[in-house]
Amino acid sequence: MHLRLGLDATISSKRCRERDLVIGMIAERLIHPCSKLATTRMWHTTTLAEELDVGDADEDDLYGAMDWLVKRQDLIEKKLSERHLSDGALVLYDVSSSYYEGRHCELAQFGHNRDRKKGTLSIVYGVLTDYDGGPVGVEVYSGDTGDPSTLMDQVDKLRERFGLKRVVMVGDRGLLTQTQIDKLKENPGLGFITALRSHSIRALVENGSLQMSLFDEKNLCEISSPDYPGERLVACYNPLMAEERRRKRLDLIEATERELLKIKREVLRRRATPLNKVEIAKKVGKVINRHKVEKHFNLSIEDGTFEFGRDEEAIRREAMLDGVYVIRTSEPAERLPAEDVVRRYKGLARVERAFICLKSVDILIRPIFHRDPDRVRAHIFICMLAYYVEWRMRSALAPILFEDEELERAWKKRDPVLPAKPSDSVKFKKASHLTDDGLPVQSFKTLLAELATQCKNRCRIKTDPTASTFNQITTPTPIQKKTFELLEL
Secondary structure (H helix, E strand, O other), X not given: OHHHHOHHHHHOOOOOHHHHHHHHHHHHHHHOOOOHHHHHHHHHHOOHHHHHOOOOOOHHHHHHHHHHHHHOHHHHHHHHHHHHOOOOEEEEEEEEEEEEOOOOOOOOEOOOOOOOOOOOEEEEEEEEEEOOOOEEEEEEEEOOOOHHHHHHXXXXXXXXXXXXXXXEEEOOOOOOOHHHHHHHHOOOOEEXXXXXXXXXXXXXXXXXXXXXXXXXXXXXXXXXXXXXXXXXXXXXXXXXXXXXXXXXXXXXXHHHHHHHHHHHHHHHHOOOOOOOHHHHHHHHHHHHHHHOOHHHEEEEEEOOEEEEEEOHHHHHHHHOOOXXXXXXXXXXXXXXXXXXXXXXXXXXXXXXXXXHHHHHHOOOOOOEOOOOHHHHHHHHHHHHHHHHHHHHHHHHOHHHEOOOOOOOOOOOOOOOOOOOOOOHHHHHHHHHOEOOOOOEOEOHHHHHHHHOOOOEEEEOOOOOOOOOOEEEEOOOOHHHHHHHHHOOO
């Protein structure tokens, strides 16, 4: 697969041992994601080490290849950008983090831990993709780096290293803050698509720029506001999202009320040694912070007494905006109609899919053990390149995977606000577990396991002990044959 992608030539135009070791690490990351020491052992369970002629490599050889790779990262990313990006392209960018095992790497710091591993250090990394979700670059930061502060590094990469004069950055509202947008506006040729935070949407309602009656006939409308000069605002209303938010809010409020009622009963019981105000506040704080619904309650805490009740007005005001979101962009209508603005922003789900594959499903970027910062960068870059291979494979193999092949073709026709409806073909695949050819539909992992059953046997004619040995590949199964056809192998 790497030959058809040209990934080997992208890494280095000339074959060398370092390139073969890197290709081996990328392939092994897809087959058996593991440590570098385990990699040198696991690739002997397949023909990978033999095919690449790296059977004699040990973990020190892999570390040397990683040191070689990280020095070539800029060149490799530039080649990927030339293949997938062009002037005026929409570029998706998002940031994530992974926990670090140990405490001896300067990149590992306490910060926002997305893995919910309490007390562990983290390493932050930002992934840059084309609009289809194909990764073209990754940057690694210390674990205490805030997401917005990474944005301008990506802008510099796109403009200076990739040579793109006009780019439209698509990022979520936590990344493209007002401060970062102001910096983007200082650079001609840089556009953006992002979303407003809830307090900004509420301000639009209060100043009359956004009225709920605008959604009476259509779930999408374009508005303007003097608070966002030179920008377009596309307001959307999703009734399914509205219902889900109402349900979730009610569930959290009721769960909090049950816990607060227990505290109230405890306060009433403690007559001999009443709880003081501080003790009660600590108990209440733990409950309130657990579900983040303090704004929906009126609390009264005094020595020996505790009362609470719902703040119905606060609940009503928040419920008014259930299902409403607003996309902001610098792109003019003639270049990007309102419907397409929404579609482009929702394309960020492709980057989220990349993080899911990188972190927990297939490639397992975590845990990270390397002490040297450049080794950490090389490890994450190898994982990104492995995802690049997987992304291309998933696209080619969609007919035999649980993938909706028609989703992308229908994106211009479907409602940009409502969730995409599955096509008839994917419904058939999921109901019958069969493709149109009658083959069993696979997940990516089960397909790799199926491919692993094909063997290369070393043979010798039994009646002639002096004859030379020869290799014989087992006949591919129907699903293996179909896979090779789709991958054009």
